[in-house]
Amino acid sequence: MSTTIYQQPDAQGYYGQFGGAYIPEMLHRNVEELRNQYRSIITSKDFRDEYQSLLRDYVGRPTPLYPAARLSAQFNTNIYLKREDLCHTGSHKLNNALGQILLAQRLGKKRIIAETGAGQHGVATATVCALKGIECIVYMGEKDIQRQAPNVARMKMLGATVIPATSGSKTLKDATNEAIRDWINNPNDTHYIIGSVVGPHPYPDMVATFQSVISEEIRKQLKEKTGSELPTHVFACVGGGSNAAGAFYHFTEEQTVKLVAVEAAGHGVESGLSAATTRLGKPGVLHGSKSLVMQTEDGQVVEPHSISAGLDYPGIGPMHANLFASGRGTFLSATDEEAVRAAFNLTQLEGIIPALESSHALAGLHQVDFKKDDVVVLCLSGRGDKDMATYMQAMGV
């Protein structure tokens, strides 16, 4: 039996029936260059040495695996939080942005482009560009620029140029189109940093590999704490799916470990205001790969909704589409309201204010029956500072 049926795609970038590279002719050269070079670069000693020392000294890894005693007592089981919220810049996103900037340098690129919705990936990208003194251009929907002013300010302070996308709905989808246009026009000197396990092959595999440090650490830390490397459950929220891919990665082939992904149900799965892709999506092509996509009968992508900007995405990475379709992963969903309630619950039990995205994973805990000796690891993907306005509204402040 292959040891990597769920973890890695085939040579064409397929996880089961999902993945691949569906891109305009004019992007072939750029994507081909990446595909031919990324594996040998990221497995080279030179790359690994620099990546590992920056993960340690700059990002702050390993992040703790925290046994959450009061949360565990509430669920009458054993819950460990993987503290990605303690990464520099406040979430797991930096693991990927850092890996990609080191790759870009080795490909001889002098200019970085990215697109961002809520601005979290834009901030992570601007951060690593500042670290390396490389030019950074972030495309962002005009509407998102207005909604996410603090992150726009961060990107600008970090030295990035933020370019508004003014077409269509003026949101993430339009920013993505602008970034792709830029890459087509600048194929030689520019690297495009994608922020989740989405996009054409090799991006999903590349991003999952960079995020896999999360489950690599979990195995080691769990062994120290419990004597076994294997939990019974791993929980993570899923937008595009990068923190979940990282948390699941080294467990996908361990059949005793339940992989639980929690999507955003928004106002409710059937409400028309949701981002629960596996519940509502059909196979389709989005952002350069075949996956599950929320779409109308005639294939128009549906505008998603979630209270958390990071989960407000109408697709899901191809690795997760395959975990879902094969039954290897369990996919749950949590509403806006359930996520906010779970955020207050964690804050008051453990003194940790989680990101709204991570709060969906926490809300998912209520939907599973645990045994007393289960070992549950939950990926706390980010911290809640960026979400204080929403939390204050919920408190009526």
Ligand SMILES: *Cc1c(COP(=O)(O)O)cnc(C)c1O
């Ligand atoms: C962006 C973000 C997410 C969602 O992205 P994934 O690729 O699904 O991980 C989740 N949590 C936080 C804190 C984020 O910033």
